[in-house]
Amino acid sequence: MTPVHATFGEVAAERRIASVPLSHVSVELGHLYMEDFEAGPARLREQFRKVAPWLATVRSLWRERVPGGRARVSTCFLVDDYFSRFSTPAELVPMVLDAAAEHDLTIDYLARESACAQSDGVELARLVEDRLVDDPPPETDGSRPPVKETGWLCNGSRSPRTAPVQAMGKARPWEPPAQNAKRGHSIFVDVELWDERGPRRTWSCPFLAAVWQLLRLGLLRSDGRVPLPPVTLDGGWPRDWDELPAVVRLDPQAAPFSAYTTLSVLSPRFLPVELAVRTILSQVAVDDEVLRQVAGRSEGEGVRLEEELVDRISYVFV
Amino acid sequence: MLVMGEVHTGLLQNSGEISESTCRQVLGITAGETVRVSRRPIVHALSPERLTGVDCTLPAASRSRVRGVGTVVSRCAVTGGRVAQGSSYVRVVRSEADRRLPWSHYLARPGVVEVLGKAKAADLAEGFTGDPTPGSPDGACLNLGAVSGRFLDLVQASPLLDRRAPFKIPRTSLRWVAETGEPSIRFTLHTEQERTLRLTHPGPFTPAVVDLCEDLATHDWLLTSLLVIVERARIGTTPGAAAVARLAPAIDHLLHLWMPAARVEEWLTPFWDSLERRPGFTRQWRSLVDRVRDQVAVNTLALLSASAETGRR
Numbered sequence: 001m002t003p004v005h006a007t008f009g010e011v012a013a014e015r016r017i018a019s020v021p022l023s024h025v026s027v028e029l030g031h032l033y034m035e036d037f038e039a040g041p042a043r044l045r046e047q048f049r050k051v052a053p054w055l056a057t058v059r060s061l062w063r064e065r066v067p068g069g070r071a072r073v074s075t076c077f078l079v080d081d082y083f084s085r086f087s088t089p090a091e092l093v094p095m096v097l098d099a100a101a102e103h104d105l106t107i108d109y110l111a112r113e114s115a116c117a118q119s120d121g122v123e124l125a126r127l128v129e130d131r132l133v134d135d136p137p138p139e140t141d142g143s144r145p146p147v148k149e150t151g152w153l154c155n156g157s158r159s160p161r162t163a164p165v166q167a168m169g170k171a172r173p174w175e176p177p178a179q180n181a182k183r184g185h186s187i188f189v190d191v192e193l194w195d196e197r198g199p200r201r202t203w204s205c206p207f208l209a210a211v212w213q214l215l216r217l218g219l220l221r222s223d224g225r226v227p228l229p230p231v232t233l234d235g236g237w238p239r240d241w242d243e244l245p246a247v248v249r250l251d252p253q254a255a256p257f258s259a260y261t262t263l264s265v266l267s268p269r270f271l272p273v274e275l276a277v278r279t280i281l282s283q284v285a286v287d288d289e290v291l292r293q294v295a296g297r298s299e300g301e302g303v304r305l306e307e308e309l310v311d312r313i314s315y316v317f318v
Numbered sequence: 319m320l321v322m323g324e325v326h327t328g329l330l331q332n333s334g335e336i337s338e339s340t341c342r343q344v345l346g347i348t349a350g351e352t353v354r355v356s357r358r359p360i361v362h363a364l365s366p367e368r369l370t371g372v373d374c375t376l377p378a379a380s381r382s383r384v385r386g387v388g389t390v391v392s393r394c395a396v397t398g399g400r401v402a403q404g405s406s407y408v409r410v411v412r413s414e415a416d417r418r419l420p421w422s423h424y425l426a427r428p429g430v431v432e433v434l435g436k437a438k439a440a441d442l443a444e445g446f447t448g449d450p451t452p453g454s455p456d457g458a459c460l461n462l463g464a465v466s467g468r469f470l471d472l473v474q475a476s477p478l479l480d481r482r483a484p485f486k487i488p489r490t491s492l493r494w495v496a497e498t499g500e501p502s503i504r505f506t507l508h509t510e511q512e513r514t515l516r517l518t519h520p521g522p523f524t525p526a527v528v529d530l531c532e533d534l535a536t537h538d539w540l541l542t543s544l545l546v547i548v549e550r551a552r553i554g555t556t557p558g559a560a561a562v563a564r565l566a567p568a569i570d571h572l573l574h575l576w577m578p579a580a581r582v583e584e585w586l587t588p589f590w591d592s593l594e595r596r597p598g599f600t601r602q603w604r605s606l607v608d609r610v611r612d613q614v615a616v617n618t619l620a621l622l623s624a625s626a627e628t629g630r631r
Contacts, residue, residue, distance in 0.1 A: 010356045010358065012356070012357075013354050013355060013356035138373045140371065140458070142372050142406075142461045146370070146371070181419060181421065220350075223351070282420060282425070309422065309426070
């Protein structure tokens with residue numbers, strides 16, 4: 001008898017990572033906070049007026065870049081329902097859509113900020129927190145766990161603590177913090193990720209914005225599945241934010257929500273937030289398999305992606 | 319250039335073996351990541367992988383200063399609900415830049431440590447697996463043992479374990495270096511608890527090599543532990559019943575765990591096979607197991623004849 005080659009497999013022993021449909025670019029047309037809402041529809045119209053030419057530019061840039069000119073561009077809009085609750089979806093969403101339409105803008109996807117913390121039993125923020133790998137200062141050899149200030153993340157070494165002067169002791173002079181990858185001089189950034197009052201943890205705005213970027217880049221998985229896939233809404237807009245799905249698809253024909261790259265058109269007042277977001281994102285270890293999936297797909301259609309994920313994110317501050 | 323890793327192996331700090339579902343909870347160290355479990359031919363559970371950032375000197379036999387920056391991959395495993403492991407490794411490659419780059423560059427290459435400046439693979443391999451040279455090297459030197467030790471601690475500190483292990487047995491550590499080339503394997507025992515492994519495999523490195531090293535570490539620990547237990551039983555100098563009582567934990571907790579090369583990919587099994595020829599892990603294991611069983615048999619016979627004796631009186 002010839003030898004028999006046996007194959008044996010166990011599903012529970014394998015890692016299965018779902019893939020996600022991807023556009024070329026996801027453009028964030030705006031981010032609505034309570035203060036913007038209170039300022040009235042004029043503020044929104046002003047925002048969309050500024051955004052419109054940039055969206056047109058991005059579309060044409062990608063048409064040139066993609067073989068055959070078939071660029072997949074999707075647009076999204078984020079409403080803050082995490083830090084403050086205001087209005088209702090039924091009242092607010094039509095107002096936003098109307099203001100956008102005035103400038104010939106179509107919002108393909110609408111998302112809730114609180115979904116970046118938790119939604120549908122998936123705690124996206126925790127998921128990302130567990131994937132943080134601290135940027136090690138020189139002389140980090142693994143012998144001790146990384147020095148952490150609970151709830152904070154920085155891009156270098158903090159200033160040594162200067163203790164109050166003891167009766168007999170000498171005051172220790174101040175020493176500067178240092179950025180790890182400095183070029184000549186440091187730009188030291190220390191970001192608060194969350195705070196806790198009692199049992200309730202409040203994630204910081206930059207942390208949720210970092211989760212939002214990862215979601216738009218299609219780089220998150222929960223137990224191998226794609227978290228918070230966009231949902232098409234049947235019937236009208238609900239009267240409560242909690243009844244609204246995390247990501248709503250407004251145009252059934254829209255290009256996929258997640259994309260190889262993202263562009264956010266923002267007011268310059270968000271500059272410090274985005275510096276913090278980039279500080280966080282440059283310390284998130286995305287799953288190897290997910291990175292390979294995205295790289296393989298983009299190469300397959302002749303699009304060369306930046307290796308580092310922070311380089312896939314761009315901004316226009318207007 | 320080369321891959322280096324270190325595996326720490328120990329007895330799970332629990333009175334009995336833990337179930338598959340407990341294994342999943344104990345090893346669930348990352349939110350949203352599943353614990354991989356295989357059930358044949360022995361239950362083996364593997365945690366998700368985590369990364370640790372390092373920027374330090376790499377061990378070099380020549381004691382030249384070689385700086386490496388990147389991430390260490392670590393994971394924990396539980397075999398047979400009884401043997402716990404913390405395992406870490408890095409793939410060492412030459413950096414294209416001569417300075418440290420932004421951290422996102424290194425996170426795009428998980429598990430890779432980039433060497434800034436000149437380094438020879440042989441020098442690093444010798445430095446990592448050789449006996450430590452006297453005098454501390456300049457600056458902090460990559461300590462994979464500490465990282466693996468912390469991951470093993472993470473398992474052992476789980477609140478799901480009762481911390482009442484049936485016997486005390488030291489942890490063992492296996493440091494390994496894998497390179498591409500003509501197939502060869504060299505396993506060296508250093509002190510009581512320290513082992514090194516030099517492996518040259520055909521073709522490029524794959525994580526299957528790590529599985530092989532972890533499998534060898536598990537079996538070396540089993541063999542070491544069984545030897546310790548047999549030694550502690552002081553067969554021949556202690557009364558039979560007392561010796562058998564000391565051997566009982568091995569029967570209860572270790573003897574069924576021997577499954578060499580169970581999780582090793584086919585192309586790597588020749589490495590196990592060659593270690594089976596020399597020094598012959600399974601040969602020594604069988605002889606020890608026979609010794610344990612013979613002691614039990616002899617003691618049972620003695621008990622039987624004693625009770626028959628009592629019956630005749």
